[in-house]
Amino acid sequence: MVRHLVSIMDMKNCLEEIIDFAIDIKTNPSKYKDSMDSCSLGMIFEKSSTRTRVSFEVAMTQLGGHALFLSPKDLQIGRGETIADTARVLSRYLDCIMYRAFDYKNVEELALHSEIPVINGLDNREHPCQIVADLMTVKERFTNLKGLKMVYVGDGNNVCHSLLLGGAMQGMNVVANCPKNYHPWKEIVDKATMLAEETGGSVKIIEDPLEACIDADVIYTDVWVSMGDEKEEEEREAAFMKYQVNEKLVEVASNDCIVLHCLPAHRGMEITDEVIDGKHSAAWDQAENRMHAQKAIILDLYKNE
Numbered sequence: 001m002v003r004h005l006v007s008i009m010d011m012k013n014c015l016e017e018i019i020d021f022a023i024d025i026k027t028n029p030s031k032y033k034d035s036m037d038s039c040s041l042g043m044i045f046e047k048s049s050t051r052t053r054v055s056f057e058v059a060m061t062q063l064g065g066h067a068l069f070l071s072p073k074d075l076q077i078g079r080g081e082t083i084a085d086t087a088r089v090l091s092r093y094l095d096c097i098m099y100r101a102f103d104y105k106n107v108e109e110l111a112l113h114s115e116i117p118v119i120n121g122l123d124n125r126e127h128p129c130q131i132v133a134d135l136m137t138v139k140e141r142f143t144n145l146k147g148l149k150m151v152y153v154g155d156g157n158n159v160c161h162s163l164l165l166g167g168a169m170q171g172m173n174v175v176a177n178c179p180k181n182y183h184p185w186k187e188i189v190d191k192a193t194m195l196a197e198e199t200g201g202s203v204k205i206i207e208d209p210l211e212a213c214i215d216a217d218v219i220y221t222d223v224w225v226s227m228g229d230e231k232e233e234e235e236r237e238a239a240f241m242k243y244q245v246n247e248k249l250v251e252v253a254s255n256d257c258i259v260l261h262c263l264p265a266h267r268g269m270e271i272t273d274e275v276i277d278g279k280h281s282a283a284w285d286q287a288e289n290r291m292h293a294q295k296a297i298i299l300d301l302y303k304n305e
């Protein structure tokens, strides 16, 4: 049966295996160089991208395959062809589809009608590919994920959602440090809490940044204004100013803590120059790991169909 990565929940039983696979691919890239020989990945982007687009495209080239950038403006979707029909047709040409969408329901719809794997390249609910690379980066630094304290500081958004679920799946103690009115969705927090009960991890929401970051092994942040939220820019900046990841937060974290940011970063807003360029930052390894993680995701979905 065809498998998709729409939510990080789709990897509930294999997330650790995929993280380890991504680390092996990073260590031994030549072992996998023909794994997607003559295969094509279609990439539909409704929103901008630097990392996701380039890492998927380069990943496919390095695996011996090919990636096509598909803008919805140029596809017939832009002129009213349904997502279901698009899925039916693309399934006849391609081997895999990556979709970055405004609405998660459209990613679900594409997957429902696709005969080939669909990978969510970010929507308004989740960013599952990002979290594979993030947890890979944490595992490279700490060897084991279980029991680590990971604090997400900022907006309870798509990245926060996948991080809560993925971290809980790995038995981590995950904290969402978000201001009132910007908490992660309740359904996600409930799901993550249930996962943590199974794995021995925990999930907490703490509104005070200093309290949340005490003894953190990982501090993670993301933009305050996600793609699609631009109209709320002013009110969001006011609500999040106290949630900047700066030296004060790093000081209360564990001595060997790492700081992650999915990027793009807005320096001076959600993170300071000192922190993102400082000794605790692992943001550039994290960005690199997107490419190794994309390979692991593609190969896992494609080979285990």
Ligand code: CP
Binding pocket: 048, 049, 050, 051, 052, 053, 122, 130, 262, 263, 264
């Ligand atoms: N982190 C991330 O997904 O970056 P892009 O928006 O550049 O793809």
Ligand code: NVA
Binding pocket: 122, 157, 158, 159, 222, 223, 225, 226, 227, 262, 263, 264
């Ligand atoms: N939360 C951000 C992530 C960007 C990679 C957004 O959705 O714009």
